[in-house]
Amino acid sequence: MTDGFDIGTRAKARCDVLGLPPCSEIDGQLTRRFLTPAHAAALSVLEGWMTEAGMSVRRDAAANLIGRYEGEAPGAKALIIGSHIDSVRNGGRYDGPLGIMLGIDLVEALHRAGRRLPFAVEVVAFGDEEGSRFPASMSCSRAIAGTLDASALEMRDADGVSVAQALAAFGGDPVGIAGAARSPKDVLAFLEAHIEQGPVLEAEGLALGVVTAIAAQKRIMVKIIGTAGHAGTTPMGLRKDPGPAAAECVLALERICRAGTGGLVGTVGRITALPGAFNVIPGAVEFSMDIRAETSATRDAAVDAICVEIHAIAAARDLTAEIRMAQALAESPCDPGLTDLLEQALADLGLPARRLPSGAGHDAMVMAALCPTAMLFIRCEGGISHNPAEAVTEADCALAARAMLGFVEKLSLSLSSRPQRSEEPGPQQSPAHPAVPDRPFGTSGMTGA
Ligand SMILES: [Zn+2]
Known part of the structure; x- marks a missing residue:
């Protein structure tokens, strides 16, 4: 790559930038709760990085930041890569943001190489996975998956401010929040990379793991x-x-x-x-x-x-x-077909494909109601998370980004090698490009949380 761009190597440093004010509410620690000025500051920084990486960027009604890199045909189905940008109080810098940074790096690698895929790639920063401000959690991914209960908007923080009030002040649209829901016709799959938040990979000397299911x-x-x-x-x-x-x-x-x-x-x-x-x-x-x-x-x-x-x-x-x-x-199983592709991507890098469940909940379990999902775990030091001592290595982040790129390449190949169902063309695809099947990976990923 030119300009010294080496996929994944800057992801850790970028998370560190977001660990400081104005992207943290408190000096000397990382606290970035949903719909706070720190959340807004982090989205502004991310918007710049997404734009540099070649994406068109928008915010939806639920305050999700979404960067889109078009595929070969405009309007193609999207592979969504995402994780959360919010933190717990006095949390770590990598729980959530790392998955977003790796997604941005992946798109930048495609963009720099002038590559377009049979599908679009979108990178999403969900705003509310931790539930550290309001009693509800994962409301942003629920809005995208179309499973957000309207009552979630009435929940209040410790100061009596409701989600709806905070969202409106943030520039979101609580009244039109249903518009944030994506159609399964427009979404191919969801991939989330996240630190393990547990000690298994480190104990076994492994950088990466493939998640089988969220427990x-x-x-x-x-x-x-x-x-x-x-x-x-x-x-x-x-x-x-x-x-x-x-x-x-x-x-x-x-x-x-x-x-x-x-x-x-x-x-x-x-x-x-x-x-x-x-x-x-x-x-x-x-x-x-x-x-x-x-x-x-x-x-x-x-x-x-x-x-x-x-x-x-x-x-x-x-x-x-x-x-x-x-x-x-209920458990939220990752899609077996996508999980195999991720495992093969690890094998191509010479890494053992350790499969493990996720004991913690993630946005991926919510997204499973919309589309097939896959999850990649990255080793973190001592398994420590939700703690300022949370740590990852630059080398592990680079491996994770390369594994994700390998996964995307394999997904491309698997789609182009599949017999196409001409009677069910994608709604916005030109005849010059093969239609992406509606459900290419079996149905197991549809089992919701
Ligand atoms: Zn997390």
Whole structure:
């Protein structure tokens, strides 16, 4: 490449630029919440970089920034490459933005080489993946996927400002937000590159991983009920103390999840003794359980086993257990065909194609309602994320960009080698160019979150 452009190598430095004011709300740390001046500043910088890379840039009604690089025929279906530009409070610089920078570099490489593909490439900066300002999250990708619930616009931040008010002040269009939805006819696929946010790749000495699915998740509240009493006057043998029972339940969850496979993980993140005093045997203990696995079936089998144990533990101590399901999210499998292409792109670079599930949620799970999806994971130091200590290497970012370019080349080839269905031409494609099939990769990617 000319001008010393080396795909992917500047992505890390660009994320670092966005880690500082005005692209952070707070000096000395990175906090960039949805629809804040820091978000606006970051979009202005990105707009410049997208334009330099050869894209035409627009903002949609939901405050997504979208850069488009046309394919061989104007108006062709788009491969969308994207991730989120917002951060948690005092977060890391690469969680989200890195995937956008790599997308911009990919387009710039095509542009510099004068390459046009059988499809357009769009790079999207979603504004709201983390939910760090409003109670809702992923509202920007939901707007694009056409799955945004209107009630999300009424949610308010800590200052009482609603999403609709903030969006209007930002230059978005809360009234016309449905217009941000894309048609499946116009979107070929979605690719997201993201730091792993976990320790697996680093532990195995690997730069990159191919995501198989975003994990199925269940959130459950458990309440073990006994009898409150005086901590000094009630003999041990005459107590109905839910505290030790809750401890046994936590250990049972750990044992079952440790013995499990298929990406099974379980966490008790919150535990409360009631009423909660030094000198009172608790009358009840409440705790949360977060159980995740690659498939709902694996997750549910573990949840069932844990619930059986909880009831048994409570019964053995003459206590009562109440178990309440708070939230269940189905797994979002990545498209098998696209995942194979990504794996081949890694193999071409001499990299082992480690497949792994994503335990964390991503915009890709929302986009799966619109089109087939694929996800690439990039190693991060110590698996640390949502933390200013988050770190990636320039070399890993360069490998990721090359893998994404390889993926795009393979996607091009796979489309041109497929028998074309002339009875279903793409709506805006000229007869000189083959129509892109409506659903080239099977249907599994359509399973929504
Ligand atoms: Zn993220």
